[in-house]
Amino acid sequence: MIKKLINTAFIFLIVSCSDGKTDGTQMVEKAAENTESDFPIKRLRNTQDILDGIYTDYIKNNKDMQSLDSKIADIQNDKHQIMKIYNDVIVNS
Numbered sequence: 001m002i003k004k005l006i007n008t009a010f011i012f013l014i015v016s017c018s019d020g021k022t023d024g025t026q027m028v029e030k031a032a033e034n035t036e037s038d039f040p041i042k043r044l045r046n047t048q049d050i051l052d053g054i055y056t057d058y059i060k061n062n063k064d065m066q067s068l069d070s071k072i073a074d075i076q077n078d079k080h081q082i083m084k085i086y087n088d089v090i091v092n093s
Helices: 002-018 024-033 047-059 063-092
Strands: none
Touching: 047 063
16 A cells, blocks of 8 residues: 555656756746846856846846845855854864
8 A cells, every 4th residue: 555655656756847847047048038138148158147147237226236235245255254264263273
């Protein structure tokens, strides 16, 4: 009984995973084509460059997003400095 249940669940898992499989890159590229941005998306090669370009284009006209982006950059810089200090302490102890 349990073996049949496991086999059925396994078959269902395989069928559900293979059905309607969409590549994440295609989704991002399709979304990028539908944006109202004047950013030259077609020249970019990978998905991360496309996302970075859309994000940069979006925040250039939004003061709240610029402020948030600045705060995030400051936090990341602080993190890098703290990690450097931490690594120095670990190496020297």
